[in-house]
Amino acid sequence: MTTPSYRDRTVKPFTAVRLVAKRELNTRLRTKSFLIGTAVILVVFAGYFLLQATLLGDAGRSKIGLTGQATGISDQLKTVSQQLGKDVETVTITSPEEGRAQVESGDLDALLSGNVSDLQVLVKSDLDKQLHAALNSIAQQQVLNATLLEAGLDAPQVLNTINSATVKVTSITPEDPEKNQRLIIGVVMVFLLYMSITTYGTLVAQGVVEEKSSRVVEILLSTLRPWQLMLGKVIGLGLTGLIQLLILAGAGLAMATATGSLTVSGVAVSTVLWGLLWYILGFFLYATIFAGAGSLVSRQEDTQSVLTPVTMVLVIGFIVGVNLLLQSPDGQATTVLSLIPLLSPVLMPGRIAAGLAPGWQIALSIVLTLATVALFTWLGGRIYQNAVLRTGSRVKLKDALRNS
Amino acid sequence: MIAIAASSTGGPKLTDPALEIDSVSKRYGDIVALDSVTFDVRAGELFGFVGSNGAGKTTTMRIALGVLAADSGEVRFDGKPITHQTRTHIGYMPEERGLYPKMKVLDQLVYLAELHGLTSDEAHQSAENWIGRLGLKERRTEEVQKLSLGNQQRVQLAAALVHDPNVLVLDEPFSGLDPIAVDVMTEVLREKASTGVPVIFSSHQLDLVERLCDRVGIIRSGRMVACGSVAELTADAGSLLVVTAPHAPGGWASNLPGVRIVSERDATVVLELSPGTDDQAVLTAALNTGPVTEFSRRRRSLTDLFRDAVNAPERAPA
Numbered sequence: 001m002t003t004p005s006y007r008d009r010t011v012k013p014f015t016a017v018r019l020v021a022k023r024e025l026n027t028r029l030r031t032k033s034f035l036i037g038t039a040v041i042l043v044v045f046a047g048y049f050l051l052q053a054t055l056l057g058d059a060g061r062s063k064i065g066l067t068g069q070a071t072g073i074s075d076q077l078k079t080v081s082q083q084l085g086k087d088v089e090t091v092t093i094t095s096p097e098e099g100r101a102q103v104e105s106g107d108l109d110a111l112l113s114g115n116v117s118d119l120q121v122l123v124k125s126d127l128d129k130q131l132h133a134a135l136n137s138i139a140q141q142q143v144l145n146a147t148l149l150e151a152g153l154d155a156p157q158v159l160n161t162i163n164s165a166t167v168k169v170t171s172i173t174p175e176d177p178e179k180n181q182r183l184i185i186g187v188v189m190v191f192l193l194y195m196s197i198t199t200y201g202t203l204v205a206q207g208v209v210e211e212k213s214s215r216v217v218e219i220l221l222s223t224l225r226p227w228q229l230m231l232g233k234v235i236g237l238g239l240t241g242l243i244q245l246l247i248l249a250g251a252g253l254a255m256a257t258a259t260g261s262l263t264v265s266g267v268a269v270s271t272v273l274w275g276l277l278w279y280i281l282g283f284f285l286y287a288t289i290f291a292g293a294g295s296l297v298s299r300q301e302d303t304q305s306v307l308t309p310v311t312m313v314l315v316i317g318f319i320v321g322v323n324l325l326l327q328s329p330d331g332q333a334t335t336v337l338s339l340i341p342l343l344s345p346v347l348m349p350g351r352i353a354a355g356l357a358p359g360w361q362i363a364l365s366i367v368l369t370l371a372t373v374a375l376f377t378w379l380g381g382r383i384y385q386n387a388v389l390r391t392g393s394r395v396k397l398k399d400a401l402r403n404s
Numbered sequence: 405m406i407a408i409a410a411s412s413t414g415g416p417k418l419t420d421p422a423l424e425i426d427s428v429s430k431r432y433g434d435i436v437a438l439d440s441v442t443f444d445v446r447a448g449e450l451f452g453f454v455g456s457n458g459a460g461k462t463t464t465m466r467i468a469l470g471v472l473a474a475d476s477g478e479v480r481f482d483g484k485p486i487t488h489q490t491r492t493h494i495g496y497m498p499e500e501r502g503l504y505p506k507m508k509v510l511d512q513l514v515y516l517a518e519l520h521g522l523t524s525d526e527a528h529q530s531a532e533n534w535i536g537r538l539g540l541k542e543r544r545t546e547e548v549q550k551l552s553l554g555n556q557q558r559v560q561l562a563a564a565l566v567h568d569p570n571v572l573v574l575d576e577p578f579s580g581l582d583p584i585a586v587d588v589m590t591e592v593l594r595e596k597a598s599t600g601v602p603v604i605f606s607s608h609q610l611d612l613v614e615r616l617c618d619r620v621g622i623i624r625s626g627r628m629v630a631c632g633s634v635a636e637l638t639a640d641a642g643s644l645l646v647v648t649a650p651h652a653p654g655g656w657a658s659n660l661p662g663v664r665i666v667s668e669r670d671a672t673v674v675l676e677l678s679p680g681t682d683d684q685a686v687l688t689a690a691l692n693t694g695p696v697t698e699f700s701r702r703r704r705s706l707t708d709l710f711r712d713a714v715n716a717p718e719r720a721p722a
Binding site: 211 | 471489491492493494500502503504505506515516517519520521563567569
């Protein structure tokens with residue numbers, strides 16, 4: 001024999017798991033579906049942020065033309081509008097006809113003309129309520145000013161007195177000015193987690209079925225133990241998913257900050273970190289179950305039938321989760337559901353992002369999820385071990401759980 | 405049951421480890437797949453495992469590999485029950501091919517070698533070596549699913565050999581191969597056996613098995629019905645007599661004592677004589693019918709033996 005002898009070799013358990021994981025990572029990262037899938041989601045992100053930047057920019061802002069005597073109230077209009085939460089841009093229009101044409105074409109939201117105490121507003125169909133209130137208040141103040149002067153009173157002093165008579169508001173829980181942004185980040189995180197866990201969980205099952213249907217599993221298991229093959233596969237695919245999630249979250253954050261859709265980058269970064277933790281927890285929670293489910297069938301065509309029950313739980317968690325998060329983010333139902341281990345990985349990061357999950361709840365849900373991960377790994381591993389070498393018809397769950 | 409215990413073949417030392425299948429039984433519900441199957445594959449020997457479809461060849465091999473658990477009985481290597489540790493030193497070729505369809509030939513072999521404990525360098529070296537030996541050089545970076553069936557088979561053999569196994573268990577390694585590939589595979593198997601490795605393979609190509617194997621086992625409905633060297637098996641089963649008597653009436657030999665008609669076509673009959681029957685008496689009987697143009701003994705081939713074993717009425721194990 002010219003070839004050297006390797007007959008005394010055996011692979012160490014850790015090396016075996018690493019080799020299996022490395023193969024998964026290598027083959028998956030190179031597939032077209034990974035590259036295209038990631039690119040498509042990035043394009044969707046970019047489209048969303050651009051749309052939001054342009055739409056939101058317009059919605060909060062009004063462009064108002066001032067003509068004639070009305071030109072004088074430009075500053076006053078800006079100040080009053082600001083107080084009412086409206087951003088106003090003013091332009092001076094020389095001729096009323098030109099102003100009219102611009103209102104008609106939509107370039108101007110309104111055209112102001114006439115004396116300050118007798119303001120005329122020209123709009124296309126109707127006047128924005130906040131703007132209406134602002135203009136009324138300006139006109140009324142003007143009239144009040146004139147009346148006070150006629151009565152021989154010190155107008156500024158009276159106005160000051162009036163202005164100081166305001167309602168005092170005391171809130172029990174002060175509203176978080178970042179609430180909306182947090183909620184949006186939360187929903188995006190929920191979506192990403194749902195998508196990643198479902199996609200990569202399904203890939204675990206498909207990978208198991210691929211090995212079973214091509215019989216390569218028989219060769220692999222003559223040198224590997226079932227748990228090594230399963231763990232390697234789960235880790236490899238989990239890492240692939242983690243890499244994709246990092247790319248998406250990183251690019252998403254960068255785009256959101258660049259387009260100005262996001263001003264709370266601190267919250268966003270911590271959300272991403274929590275999201276990654278929950279991805280790992282959630283993926284390991286579902287992956288072994290996906291692997292066990294996949295090991296029950298021998299043909300790719302049958303995969304869907306065993307995966308449906310598992311994916312249904314995820315779909316329900318996602319739909320209910322997003323709805324509850326949007327409707328009553330701090331409601332009792334949301335709290336309870338987010339503590340159920342099967343739903344925690346999707347719901348909890350959403351609540352954390354929204355800033356609504358107290359520390360003890362986060363800790364409790366992590367502990368519960370970890371306990372369930374341990375249980376499911378044992379269960380999924382057992383099913384996998386008993387079913388992965390049984391080819392032919394679908395293996396009954398009952399048989400797979402029985403001690404072989 | 406024809407069982408021959410001793411073999412006089414020389415070659416590898418007796419101390420080299422053998423693969424023993426000892427009283428292995430397996431049931432699937434009410435169906436008995438294997439009924440106390442016993443045989444051994446000695447060190448340095450090529451063992452041919454033959455039987456009809458569904459007779460239990462694949463089941464036996466899967467049990468030997470530990471891919472399937474036996475209900476009772478034991479498989480031993482080197483006198484010790486097979487453990488996960490010993491299993492990693494078996495080269496296995498499953499009947500339905502087991503490779504990743506979308507993985508490249510070289511990557512696949514390197515991966516499998518590494519899983520058997522070879523370092524990356526060694527794995528590459530060994531994979532390239534077998535790729536060269538089996539004539540796959542031009543295909544080394546192609547996906548397995550894009551290869552012809554014959555080439556996929558060669559890759560599968562390489563996968564069984566890449567970690568330099570102590571035992572080779574090959575399920576139908578020759579099916580679908582062209583004559584050149586058969587020669588290559590034959591040479592490789594002979595070479596492996598000559599290093600003291602027990603090699604067992606199943607096949608339906610009985611002439612090939614007869615030519616290649618040191619010993620043969622025939623399985624029928626989950627029971628071993630014959631096991632021994634081809635020469636021993638055929639000698640034991642007696643030989644055949646071919647007689648051509650052009651003027652003889654049909655069935656002339658049917659009443660001769662100790663004679664069984666195996667086949668009768670035109671004027672030529674093939675007869676099987678029970679032990680102790682005088683062939684000269686048969687010749688006399690044939691001459692009584694007129695001229696005899698052919699009278700010869702024919703050694704029974706493995707194919708004849710196999711047909712007999714498979715066609716014989718089922719009987720309780722002897």
